[in-house]
Amino acid sequence: MVQALSGQLLIGLINGSFYALLSLGLAVIFGLLNVVNFAHGAQYMLGAFVAWMGMQYLGLGYWWALILTPLVVGLLAVVFERLFLRRLYGLDPLYGLLLTFGAALVLEGIFQNIFGISGNSYPVPALLQGGSNLGFMYLPRYRGWVVVVSMAICFGSWFVIEKTRLGAYLRAGTEKPLLLQGFGVNVPVMFTLTYGFGAALAAFAGVMAAPIYQVTPLMGSNVIMVVFAVVVIGGMGSIVGSIVTGLGLGLVEGLTKFYYAPASDVIVFVVMAIVLLVRPAGLFGKAQ
Amino acid sequence: MTGAFEPHQELLRVTDLHAFYGESHILHGVDFHVDRGEVVTLLGRNGSGRTTTLKAILGLVPRRTGSVMMDGREAVAMAPHRIAHLGIGYCPEERGIFASLSAEENLTLLPKVGSGGMTLDEIYGMFPNLLERRKSQGTRLSGGEQQMLAMARILRIGARLLLLDEMTEGLAPVIVQTLGRVVRSLKEKGFTMILVEQNFRFVAPLADRHYLIEHGRIVDMIPKDEVGKRMDELHGFLGV
Structure with missing residues (x-):
């Protein structure tokens, strides 16, 4: 009983870590650029695939992937922002949504064409294999690592955004980008780097996810x-x-x-519906 | 005559400046100049193009044509973040205080655009209220404190030209007096200023020259020493 419950809670915590990492990137991008980045899932998938390809074709292990993949995907996102996304600022946010949604479909299509839809497995790095018995449950070491690292990244991002000068620029740009630019801050470059950072976070989550979930084009x-x-x-x-x-x-x-398994796929959306009824701006959002 | 090594007398010259918001043509060829250390005003009724003139100087309008020479450099084709670095500080009409930043973060946010700005201590000496409220959220400050903050933050950055838009709007008389003292002491320190004001009684004793603006054009210029004898004309123009 306790073991089953804590097992489900651990899975929930791990899924939650990925949700947090991914939604953090989305929130930062949406806050500053006012773009709903529908390519975020594809960037996450790309992260997992870049790690997997690095291992298959170049023999680069997990640790290299963890460092290099966010850089590669972030760089691709920077190019994408410079070539395409930037032309849509100042228009209805729907255009940005459509562009990123289209880009995601193209990217996923390409990967399906090359790799098919079946999953590719990615090994857990040697250092993090095995696990420990906590008495009430068994904790695989890699899963513990995922939770700890995600929390650290989330806390680090929060700290930079809320407590540093760089973050002050980001917050100010989120509120009044044109005025901030009038004060002499290179806001267009900030936009580019923020999009790159958001995509890099998604790719980082993708690498972290590779050993847990299957690496597939639709992940x-x-x-x-x-x-x-x-x-x-x-x-x-x-x-x-x-x-x-x-x-x-x-x-x-x-x-x-644990309590009612059939509802587990819809519970998030039920919560969303309730929250939107009670607080349309979201739990932590400011009403417009 | 000025010698070859003396800086130009003129700090800003605006020539035939047009500004557009989408289809609407707001400025129709604004011409004026400001000398170093001078305080000039842009006077006019609401909607005459005073605020747009300041924004167009900074490149904060969607499209503009003409010429903006700041300190001998043409700014009209520059990106807004480069224009500020020619040494311009901007205090917008709506004050532009960032709600997600504390008062002190607001104060220290702006990048330096020139050398020799005031230090934080000097600024707090000039605006003691801001020292007390420095940890407060920027928009929790009172209207007067927000106005002081909006001014104070452009004194730190080494700007030589200050664009001050409607600084007295909606403020109590005692705060307006304080702001008058601040402007006077800034003039003594050698700052060059362009004031957009509704409150003519506030700017009359502070400014060296007054530009009258109507329908997006400068229609007249009145030097300080002619204000007295042209008072009726001025009042008619401003509709007071």
Whole structure:
């Protein structure tokens, strides 16, 4: 009983860690650029695939992948922002949504064409194999690592955004980008780097996910629906909201699996509906 | 005559400046100049193009044509973040305080655009209220404190030209007096300023020259020493 419950809670916590990492990137991008980045799931998938390809074709291990993949995907996102996304600023946000959605479909299509839809497995790095018995449950070491690292990344991002000068620019740009530029801050470059950072976070989550879930071209679209629900529940653009809600909803999902498993796939959307009825701006969002 | 090594007398010259918001043509060829250390005003009724003139100087309008020479450099084709670095500080009409930043974060946010700005201590000496409220959220400050904050933050950055838009709007008379003292002391320190004001009684004793603006054009210029004898004309123009 206790073991089954804590097992589900651990799964919930791990899923929640991914939700938090992914929705954090979405929130930062939406906050500053006012772009709903539908390519986020594809960037997550790309992260997992870049890691997998690095291992298959170049023999690069997990640790290299963890460092290099976010750089590669972030760089691709920077190019994408410079060539395409930037032309849509100032227009209706729907255009950005359509562009990123289209880009995600293209990317997923290409990967399906090359790799098919069956999953590719990615080994757990040697250092993190095995696990330990906590008495009430068995904790695989890699899963513990995922939770700890995700929390550290989330806390680090929160700290940079809320407590540093760089973060002050980001917050100010989120509020009044044109005025900030009039004060002499290179806001267009900030936009580019923020998009690159958000995509790099998604890719980082993708690498972390590779040893746990199957590496497939559709892994991003499976998770991104839930992540969008997390962002809406937390409040569009709220950093703290996306982190807390991501972890919280992962746990709620885990609990639902334990008490009434058939509802576990829809529980997030039920929560979203309730939250939107009670607080349309989301739990941590500011009403417009 | 000025020698070859003396800086130009003129700090800013705006020539035939047009500004557009989408289909609407707001400025129709604005011409004026400001000398170093001078305080000039842009006077006009609401909607005459005063605020747009300041924004167009900074490149904060969607499209503009003409010429903006700041300190001998043409700014009209520059990106807004480069224009500020020619040494311009901007205090917008709506004050532009960032709600997600504390008062002190607002104060220290702006990048340096020139050398020799005021230190934080000097600024707090000038605006003691801001020292007390420095940890507060920027928009929790009172209207007067927000106005002081909006001014204070452009004194730190080494700007030589200050664009001050409607600084007295909606403020109590005692705060307006304080702001008048601030402007006077800034003039003594050698700052060059362009004031957009509704409150003519506030700017009359502070400014060296007044530009009258109507329908997006400068229609007249009145130097300080002619203000007295042209008072009726001025009042008619401003509709007071």
